[in-house]
Ligand code: SF4
């Protein structure tokens with residue numbers, strides 16, 4: 001079991017020290033929302049505010065999402081759980097943030113819960129990375145002996161489906177999309193400004209939530225996240241109509257890993273898979 | 288009337304498109320179902336082109352580039368191979384018939400291969416019938 005209280009205390013202490021010592025200008029973590037079951041993302045800039053920070057099982061937000069909002073060179077401390085730390089690594093690989101600008105506060109956590117449903121988030125949804133892969137300070141003890149399970153097991157059901165059934169499934173899911181773009185907003189890797197969906201020349205897709213525009217949006221977004229999605233699941237949790245976007249992202253991640261031999265955000269020395277090629281790539285991948 | 292598929296072809300300037308030219312100048316026959324678009328390199332192909340092609344009514348999409356190692360720009364098609372491979376997986380997972388999308392490396396001297404591939408692919412798509420999944424039918428443009 002994750003010692004949430006201990007992590008919270010440690011988080012407050014670290015945040016305070018870092019801000020007081022002038023090591024960072026802001027700390028990205030969590031604060032209490034309207035009750036403790038609904039924490040909110042929080043940016044702390046003054047040491048005195050560090051006591052507002054919280055950490056509990058509902059702190060699912062991926063705070064790496066906020067890194068790219070600040071100019072490169074801003075000194076930032078960021079609280080990250082397992083998958084979130086992979087987002088930081090991926091952002092470093094992509095040159096969007098610099099390792100030297102960051103103090104990474106790693107949080108090993110299991111038993112996180114979905115704010116909407118109260119369900120425990122496991123590998124079926126998106127908790128396959130338990131311990132942060134990169135950190136400066138670890139706010140809790142590393143967790144060993146808990147089997148996270150493969151992030152891809154949940155896909156078997158969909159891979160086993162007939163293609164027409166799969167199309168029917170996604171069509172039905174996408175039909176509910178209201179194009180609020182919360183998925184894009186929640187995703188740490190969706191930092192493009194403007195997003196291709198907001199472009200008017202070329203106009204890739206309808207701005208209003210027509211079925212074909214939605215299809216274009218999602219398929220392109222799945223492609224844009226290829227080799228970059230770190231399986232935090234924030235897209236699905238952010239979605240107001242509960243479209244299981246993470247399933248599709250998992251599938252793309254699985255194929256990327258199989259074809260290109262690397263999972264996203266595991267190593268800062270890696271090059272992003274889609275901005276790279278290797279001698280051993282073969283035409284087999286074209287199927 | 289029997290079904291005649293619309294095939295969208297996207298070919299790189301230096302190899303496949305030149306191969307198509309060669310097929311033409313050597314008077315080879317290939318089906319007229321193909322609408323060929325020329326891009327400077329296969330790595331120029333944004334996967335959204337392919338999705339858009341299907342949406343606007345293509346029954347099949349054929350992408351052509353230089354053989355790996357022969358790219359005019361050195362490595363363009365090596366990046367393209369990865370992009371197109373993942374595009375293929377995405378189309379499949381969305382439920383598109385895998386047979387409607389194909390990537391072929393065709394060099395400038397392979398006019399024969401170009402004609403053969405187009406013929407083969409067109410027949411394959413013809414047997415699959417009209418593509419209805421992505422095709423825009425009502426609103427939208
Ligand atoms: S696509 Fe979803 S699961 Fe993947 S990194 Fe973005 S928010 Fe996380």
Ligand code: SF4
Pocket residue numbers: 176177178179180181182183184235238239240241242243245
């Ligand atoms: S969050 Fe859900 S409803 Fe909003 S754009 Fe994304 S998929 Fe559509």
